[in-house]
Amino acid sequence: MTRRLVMFTDCYPYSNADEWKRFELEIFAERFDEIHVASRLALTDMPDPLVPGKVNILPPVFAKGGQTRASDLAALALLARRPGLFDSGLSRGRLGYLRSSLRDVGAVLASDTWRRHVAPLLSGSHLYFFWGRGYADILPFLSRDQQLASLVRMHRYDLYPETNGGYMPFHASIVRAAGKLAPISEDGVSDLSRRFPDQARKIECLRLGTNPATMGPRRKDGVLKLVSCAHAKPVKRLHLIAEALAHATVPVHWTHIGDGPELARLRNVAKTLPDRVTVDLPGAMLPRDVPARYQTEPYDLFLNVSESEGVPVSIMEAMAAGIPALATDVGGTRELVARDTGILVAADTSPTELWQRLARFAAQDDALTEAMRTASAALVAARYDIRANARRVADAILQLPVAA
CATH class of the missing domain: 3.40.50.2000 (Glycogen Phosphorylase B;)
Known part of the structure; x- marks a missing residue:
């Protein structure tokens, strides 16, 4: 048959x-x-x-x-x-x-x-x-x-x-x-x-x-490099990231990949952030180009602060390149982001609390960060190929x- x-x-x-x-x-x-x-x-x-x-x-x-x-x-x-x-x-x-x-x-x-x-x-x-x-x-x-x-x-x-x-x-x-x-x-x-x-x-x-990948590069300039990737719509709550970075006490560079109705709002909020924070909003990218970017850019942490999710492929793509994730504990995200692969925060985390968690990550021992990078890539290869x-x-x- x-x-x-x-x-x-x-x-x-x-x-x-x-x-x-x-x-x-x-x-x-x-x-x-x-x-x-x-x-x-x-x-x-x-x-x-x-x-x-x-x-x-x-x-x-x-x-x-x-x-x-x-x-x-x-x-x-x-x-x-x-x-x-x-x-x-x-x-x-x-x-x-x-x-x-x-x-x-x-x-x-x-x-x-x-x-x-x-x-x-x-x-x-x-x-x-x-x-x-x-x-x-x-x-x-x-x-x-x-x-x-x-x-x-x-x-x-x-x-x-x-x-x-x-x-x-x-x-x-x-x-x-x-x-x-x-x-x-x-x-x-x-x-x-x-x-x-x-x-x-x-x-x-x-x-x-997603496709398992090789590890991306590490940063060397002392700037906390954050990245997010999503269609900029209300459920993704990208404004929380911008509001959290208003409290930054160390140099930060945040890149958000993706277009959408909330992008204009992000651009306006970005203009109000302190000088120690720089923001890059390149807009939409072809899906095949996003993993390639993770292979060449030295990102420290991927951010996902959605109010609702399934299990985000966007996080998998970042983790495949050894980028740990900070994500809200919604849907099945906790099956992907755990203590050894990133940071799980409550869905109602405030901007202040979000920055405090980011600051702790920035200050943590390099060996712990490297272990999170390795564990992230290994989890994707084992469970999300x-x-x-x-x-x-x-x-x-x-x-x-x-x-x-």
Whole structure:
């Protein structure tokens, strides 16, 4: 029997981000006879040219700038097909969320891409949903055979209800329909198993990863060199770093890699920092260029002060180059950042407390810092090697039953 995989993504390979999906595809190409990638939305006109040649890239459901929604009538028709989606605890606000989500699903199922390119592949295929929301919202509307052949990966916004005001329209239905659920952290496994104990048997941690790398250089000029990398949006709370550096008592250089709506705010705050603090905001970089930068720049510590996370690949990339991390204790971050690989701080850490912790790191013995660098790189190599973890994902997918 042909081993065929249909991988559902949000934007990849029609985006400049999420390069690790390509590394997964390289491994999948060794394990499956056919691979088809179905993206919901295109952010670029052309797909990633480095996708393995064996992989068939399907047209996106929505071309760049072309996302639409189905009518309310079509949404009601979907609800009639799956009345169990209606939650008796819905408030007016949640009803609006359910309505818009049903219209999104209706638009996907009515699209030419779905009817001509995706739907004909479903029977006899393994189905892999990289995210637990978005394209995965179609899962409750598939046949039972197709549902049992599906693995759904879950990260943060598609896993924790509190990141969505306590409600995700199809979350419970997706959890019950999927053949296997794969949070990227043990924290996610615990959270999902607690909320759905009757589904715990099919929940397994399948981690993300990055490429193990060689150690980057050490600083030699006596300046504490900090780096962060994230889309500058409110959940990342990058302003806390700037506010912490207002208390700096030693020379500091902070580089933030990434663009976004909060970048202008960061630029304004940076202008008010003391002279001993310098800030570099280069903006967005191609994902493949970020690890290369860690190989050449002497960064002392990576910073992540998000209010919510899964297990950040951005931290893995820094640690792979021997850069320890300071991070907030949210989601599964503690599975990556521990005493020997960095500094874990409370989610509600104040700017003053954050600086105090940074100052202690700057003053610590060089031998301890070197041990943290070594431990960081070793942990990524042992637990977060993207290709090793992709093989585990492939194994889990291939164990699912596929009806002929």
